[in-house]
Amino acid sequence: MEDTGIIQLFEMRNEQAIYETQSKYQSLCSSIASRILGNPQDVEECVSDVMMQTWNAIPPAKPNNFPAFLSTVTRNAALTRYRREHRAKRGSGEIDAVLDELSDVIPDSEDVESTIDFRLLRESLSRFLEGLSADARTIFVRRFISMQPVKEIAEAYGMSESKVKITLMRTRKKLRSYLKEEGFL
Numbered sequence: 001m002e003d004t005g006i007i008q009l010f011e012m013r014n015e016q017a018i019y020e021t022q023s024k025y026q027s028l029c030s031s032i033a034s035r036i037l038g039n040p041q042d043v044e045e046c047v048s049d050v051m052m053q054t055w056n057a058i059p060p061a062k063p064n065n066f067p068a069f070l071s072t073v074t075r076n077a078a079l080t081r082y083r084r085e086h087r088a089k090r091g092s093g094e095i096d097a098v099l100d101e102l103s104d105v106i107p108d109s110e111d112v113e114s115t116i117d118f119r120l121l122r123e124s125l126s127r128f129l130e131g132l133s134a135d136a137r138t139i140f141v142r143r144f145i146s147m148q149p150v151k152e153i154a155e156a157y158g159m160s161e162s163k164v165k166i167t168l169m170r171t172r173k174k175l176r177s178y179l180k181e182e183g184f185l
Helices: 003-011 016-037 040-057 066-085 094-103 112-130 134-144 150-157 161-182
Strands: none
Touching: 003 016, 003 066, 016 040, 016 066, 040 066, 112 134, 112 161, 134 150, 134 161, 150 161
């Protein structure tokens, strides 16, 4: 089934939408959640949460890019679960590394003003990503949205790990400058 048909099912509040979403995008959601959570049971629960959150979000949301929408919902749900389960202890791992890499660019704040500005920030990030080269954009998205390890990204593109790291560092610097220009930093 096409994504527009699935979204229409959500809008009509037809439970078939969840079945169609799972059959088409379960592996995408599971792979993102697995990179963050690791535990198969947590991944399964997270994907179930994603289906419920998607059900609650559409309508009023009407995503233009359904896989990107699901990826974002999955990433956020998995990060929320990860933070909840690891509040007391901050072990090493890919998630901590990714969050540390972005911590100096995008501040972690949960006040009301940040919540209001979230949509503006998201739109600004989309414009920033559109301005990047295809390689830089893909590397950035794989690292910070899909939470892929640098080694895996390097292997996928036939690059050295150091080239991927340099690309990510340069992209973060550009992002920091861009967010300053936009008034977010």
